[in-house]
Amino acid sequence: MEKIQEVEELQVKGRFSNGLLIDALPTSGWSRPTMGSFGETTSERNMEKVWECLMDDEVRTIGVFRMGGVGKTTIMKHINSRLLNETCNFDDVIWVTVSEAFNISKLQSDIAKALNLDISDYKDETRIASELYAILSRKERYVLILDDLWEAFPMEKVGIPEPTRSNGCKLVLSTRFFEVCKKMACRPVKVELLTEEEALNLFMSKVEEGQTVLIPEVKEIARKVAKECTGLPLAIVTLAGSMRGVNDIHEWRNTLNQLISSTKQISDIENVVFELLKFCYSRLKDEKLQYCFLRCALYP
Known part of the structure; x- marks a missing residue:
């Protein structure tokens, strides 16, 4: 009863005869899914x-x-x-x-x-x-x-x-x-680019995701492949995804040689991204997958 009395007194004190009450606008902030930080x-x-x-x-x-x-x-x-x-x-x-x-x-x-x-x-x-x-x-x-x-x-x-x-x-x-x-x-x-060490760590984490660790000889080539991505997270994640599950040293060597040859004439780092994406596209061995990718790319 004492608490009820106290609340009633507070309600009386809270009535402002000359006041104005405005409802706060609802917030429209939405939480957005975030992936792990890149480096x-x-x-x-x-x-x-x-x-x-x-x-x-x-x-x-x-x-x-x-x-x-x-x-x-x-x-x-x-x-x-x-x-x-x-x-x-x-x-x-x-x-x-x-x-x-x-x-x-x-x-x-x-x-x-x-x-x-x-x-x-x-x-x-x-x-x-x-x-x-x-x-x-x-x-x-x-x-x-x-x-x-x-x-x-x-x-x-x-x-x-x-x-x-x-x-x-x-x-x-x-x-x-x-x-x-x-x-x-x-x-x-x-925005700063990733350091060489961060690029390698990101690359290896994506390549070895859900599979056995690469053998040391392959890992050494993978380090050089990661370096070709010039610290660009999109290129690193995409290229690493295309090499996931590959433990054949010959395929890794071929990949490294193709990357070096496709990017060595490019001075503009922005165009390196497109060359690397193009390279990953060509690794979609199934022609149907390539057509599927191109069709999806037509729509935002």
């Missing part, structure tokens, strides 16, 4: 650089950049999870995957979808921009992540309020191009 030291260092920018009040827009295949999306997913799991400066995380087929309408639609906002009745980009601006201006203290952005855009045209200290918001984007970071006035964060 703990480098991966942690890359993520820590982004995190320091997020925690720095002077930095409002952050651009994570480097060529395709270095693990930018993996970094962003880990940052997304950390923002959701840690009690920090932000109330909400909004994730949008942009990709190459970029236009203002599609970006507006993707942001609206992330906010659970129905814009099907609006056909005009300007009207949609106004709606998005109104919603985002009410939210405050959010992080908007735009993953895989290929070109810069005017934020006001999309309907994204400028991140400021007063609204507590931040914009984080990942892109292949430093030029995009410059045009979007970002604090640039360049």
Whole structure:
């Protein structure tokens, strides 16, 4: 009875005749599956650089950049999870995957979808921009992540309020191009490549996954194969997957020789990724598998 009396008194004190109560907007942050880090030291260092920018009040827009295949999306997913799991400066995380087929309408639609906002009745980009601006201006203290952005855009045209200290918001984007970071006035964060030791550890962990350990002679060749991947996580994981279950020293030697011959004329490291992916594609011995891969590749 004493507790009931105490609660009733608190309820009376909690009635503010001149006050205003506003329900908090629901959070739209979604947890995203993350795979193990690509080379703990480098991966942690890359993520820590982004995190320091997020925690720095002077930095409002952050651009994570480097060529395709270095693990930018993996970094962003880990940052997304950390923002959701840690009690920090932000109330909400909004994730949008942009990709190459970029236009203002599609970006507006993707942001609206992330906010659970129905814009099907609006056909005009300007009207949609106004709606998005109104919603985002009410939210405050959010992080908007735009993953895989290929070109810069005017934020006001999309309907994204400028991140400021007063609204507590931040914009984080990942892109292949430093030029995009410059045009979007970002604090640039360049993703580091894996060290030779990290590349080898990642390669061997994928090659030996679920099978017996390679014999020493094969392991020595595998070390050289891993080196040909030039510290690029995508190339390492893909190539290692294509060599999983192979313990024949002759096949490993052939693979190494073919890799050296296909990449020795390439000076641009970004093109090395495509050559390595092409090499893995050619290792799909079954023509039906190759056609299956090509058909899947036609669709995002």
